Amino acid sequence: MTNPPLRKSLPGIVRWTQRLAPLLVGAAALGAWEWAVRHWSVQRYVIPGPVLIAQTIVERWDELAAAWVVTLKTMALALAAAAVGGAALAAAFTSSRWIEASLFPYAIILQVTPLVAVAPLLAMFLGGHFELVHFLCAWIVAFFPVLSNTAVGLRSADRAHRELFALYGASWWARLRLLLAPSALPYFLAGLRIAGSLSLVGAVVAEFVTGAVGDESGLASQILAGQMRLDTPMVFAALTLVSLTGIVVYFALGLLSWLLLRHWHDSAVR
Amino acid sequence: MIEFAAATKTYPNGTLAVANATLRVAAGEFVTLLGPSGCGKSTLLRMAAGLTPPTTGRVAAPWLAETRSKEAQDDSATLGFVFQEPTLLPWANVWKNVYLPLRLAGVRRRDARERVDAVLAMVGLSEFSRAYPRELSGGMKMRASVARALVTRPQAMLLDEPFAALDEITRNRIDDDLLALWRGQRWAALFVTHSVFESIYLSTRVLVMSPRPGRIVEEIVVDLPQPRTPAVRSTARFAELCGQASAALARSMAA
Numbered sequence: 001m002t003n004p005p006l007r008k009s010l011p012g013i014v015r016w017t018q019r020l021a022p023l024l025v026g027a028a029a030l031g032a033w034e035w036a037v038r039h040w041s042v043q044r045y046v047i048p049g050p051v052l053i054a055q056t057i058v059e060r061w062d063e064l065a066a067a068w069v070v071t072l073k074t075m076a077l078a079l080a081a082a083a084v085g086g087a088a089l090a091a092a093f094t095s096s097r098w099i100e101a102s103l104f105p106y107a108i109i110l111q112v113t114p115l116v117a118v119a120p121l122l123a124m125f126l127g128g129h130f131e132l133v134h135f136l137c138a139w140i141v142a143f144f145p146v147l148s149n150t151a152v153g154l155r156s157a158d159r160a161h162r163e164l165f166a167l168y169g170a171s172w173w174a175r176l177r178l179l180l181a182p183s184a185l186p187y188f189l190a191g192l193r194i195a196g197s198l199s200l201v202g203a204v205v206a207e208f209v210t211g212a213v214g215d216e217s218g219l220a221s222q223i224l225a226g227q228m229r230l231d232t233p234m235v236f237a238a239l240t241l242v243s244l245t246g247i248v249v250y251f252a253l254g255l256l257s258w259l260l261l262r263h264w265h266d267s268a269v270r
Numbered sequence: 271m272i273e274f275a276a277a278t279k280t281y282p283n284g285t286l287a288v289a290n291a292t293l294r295v296a297a298g299e300f301v302t303l304l305g306p307s308g309c310g311k312s313t314l315l316r317m318a319a320g321l322t323p324p325t326t327g328r329v330a331a332p333w334l335a336e337t338r339s340k341e342a343q344d345d346s347a348t349l350g351f352v353f354q355e356p357t358l359l360p361w362a363n364v365w366k367n368v369y370l371p372l373r374l375a376g377v378r379r380r381d382a383r384e385r386v387d388a389v390l391a392m393v394g395l396s397e398f399s400r401a402y403p404r405e406l407s408g409g410m411k412m413r414a415s416v417a418r419a420l421v422t423r424p425q426a427m428l429l430d431e432p433f434a435a436l437d438e439i440t441r442n443r444i445d446d447d448l449l450a451l452w453r454g455q456r457w458a459a460l461f462v463t464h465s466v467f468e469s470i471y472l473s474t475r476v477l478v479m480s481p482r483p484g485r486i487v488e489e490i491v492v493d494l495p496q497p498r499t500p501a502v503r504s505t506a507r508f509a510e511l512c513g514q515a516s517a518a519l520a521r522s523m524a525a
Contacts, residue, residue: 160357163321167351168374178370182361263402264360 048233053240056233064222068241071218074131074203075245078138082195085139086146087188091176094154104151111144115202119209130210134218137209138202142195146188153187154180186265189257196249204242271297271426271458272318277327279313287313289483290327297425300452300459302473303486304466304515306523310484311462312354315430318460319351332425350419350457352429356411358403358418364390365399368417375422385421392451393417409440413447420451426458434463445472446500453497466519470494470511471503478515480522488518 030050036042037049044052057064089107093100115137122133157180165175207220217225219238226234261268272295279288288310295301303311316322320334333349358367368390372382390396393413403411412433419427433441449472452459463469469476470492478488492511494502502508 158357160353160355161359164351164353164357164370165374166321167319167349168371170374174374178373179359182359185361263363264404269404 045230045232048236052233053236056237057240060234060237064219064237064241067217067219067222067238068245071200071203071207071220071242072245074134074138074206074218075199075249077135078142078199078202079192079196079249081135081139082142082146082199083188083192086143086191086195087150090147090150090154090184091180093151094176094180095172100151107144107147110140115141115205116209119206122206123210133210134203134206137206138199141202142199145191145194145198147191149187149191149194150184153184156187157183186257186261186267189253189260193250193253193257196253197246200242200246200249271295271299271331272460273328273330274314274317274324275328275330277314277317277324277329279310279317279322280325286483288317288324289485291484291486293477293486295426295458295460297458298456300461300472300474302461302463302469302476303479304463304469304476304519305479305484306464306481306519309479309481311464311479312430313484314479315428315460315462319349319428348422348424350422350424350427352412352415352419352427352432354431354434356403356408356415358411358414360403363400363402364395364406364414367403367414368421371418371422385423389417389421392420393447409436409444412436412444416444416448416451420455423455424457426460427452429459429461431462431464433468434465441468442500448472449498466512466515467503470508470515471498476515478518478522487522490514490518 034049034051037047042049048056089103093104118140119133119137122136123130126133126136161179161183162175165179170178203218204220207218208224211221211224219242222238223235223242226232226238258268263269272293274291274293277288277291278286280286291314293301303314305311313322317324317329318331320331323329331349358364359370362370365386369379369382369386372385373379387396387399390399393416395410395413395417398406398410398414403414406414415432433444436444445468459472461469461472470490473492476490476492477486478490479485480487490511494505494507494511
């Protein structure tokens with residue numbers, strides 16, 4: 001009972017330290033890692049230190065950047081398609097129980113089948129179209145959270161609001177646009193946040209499965225190639241960029257959510 | 271304006287909510303349905319609005335599709351409905367909330383501006399047109415809700431215990447403002463409340479309802495002078511009418 005007031009009364013400096021704490025932990029861990037690698041003279045192909053990883057990122061930037069763009073493109077396209085497709089299909093569900101009943105089971109099947117098991121099939125069927133396979137894999141995993149969240153959101157519109165719209169003879173489209181869509185927005189955005197991380201996972205998994213090389217090789221292909229060549233610094237460098245991408249996307253979608261909801265939704269209003 | 275002929279509402283679970291309701295609300299009248307909670311007042315109002323059809327009997331009003339004649343199918347056949355809750359859209363500011371009925375009727379924002387601004391001024395919310403519902407007090411939300419109902423210039427207003435959740439001081443003030451609007455615009459009003467004082471103060475006629483099943487058991491014609499001011503509340507006639515209504519309510523509960 002006394003905890004919340006105590007937290008609020010913390011002086012500013014303590015709060016700032018609290019915010020910095022994760023950064024300090026990270027810095028300390030990296031320092032310890034670097035020290036350990038040097039102290040025991042660990043071989044660079046076993047575990048490279050953070051400094052060497054940073055060096056690798058800088059020195060081999062051209063290679064890494066090209067791969068990064070490939071992965072980013074797959075991910076962005078898949079996320080966009082998941083957002084549009086998920087929302088559109090959820091909207092179709094609200095227009096007819098029949099559409100929902102006949103399509104939803106397949107969306108679930110798509111979701112519960114492990115992606116690693118589906119990806120080889122896609123690679124077989126689509127042969128050399130690696131980009132398409134990568135896109136499809138990332139889309140399949142990113143699509144479902146958007147669909148299921150938006151579907152719930154569209155159904156959660158307030159009953160009195162629905163009656164208000166019925167009273168004024170609102171068309172199906174007006175109801176969807178002015179009532180159901182705004183009601184579903186917080187749900188949709190929560191789904192999108194999950195989809196953001198999943199589309200990255202999907203893109204990486206797909207690259208692993210297809211083992212694409214050349215122009216179509218993304219960060220995961222770099223990791224794979226690095227593993228074969230015992231080029232461990234490169235593996236870590238690519239991995240760093242993958243994590244960084246995930247973090248940035250997560251926070252970017254959080255920011256988007258806050259911008260859209262800050263005036264009215266309890267989750268965003270301080 | 272509004273006419274019920276032996277209208278009955280039975281819910282799918284077998285509950286008889288309204289039994290054999292016959293009533294008429296003429297243009298310019300202010301009629302109140304007075305009764306305890308669960309007596310079917312709201313159901314009656316929802317039937318009048320066309321939100322739910324009667325199981326048997328007939329409900330007629332200009333805005334109901336079944337009884338609406340072809341030539342009357344225009345803007346003039348409108349009603350305003352004020353719900354128990356403010357039911358404002360939380361993602362839209364006050365201006366957009368009040369504009370909503372016009373928007374659904376296909377009126378463009380440019381053409382609606384004057385009307386929305388005017389109705390906001392009527393309920394005293396001009397300064398809050400850019401505010402979001404969560405930033406308003408309970409009374410202000412209800413005012414916005416009333417403004418939204420009035421913006422289509424309705425022929426009739428249906429109000430479902432609109433101010434029940436407000437404190438008495440705020441409620442009395444809003445009641446006065448509502449009466450002033452009614453005097454100026456003369457829509458027919460069908461008002462639901464469980465407050466004896468509110469019903470007598472506002473109405474030209476009070477219909478007392480009994481619970482389970484809901485039926486109209488008594489009618490009290492309120493002959494207090496117009497326009498009514500808060501001073502009316504301390505007159506002997508007001509007290510007498512309130513006494514009559516309370517007694518009728520007590521009889522309906524005992525029956």
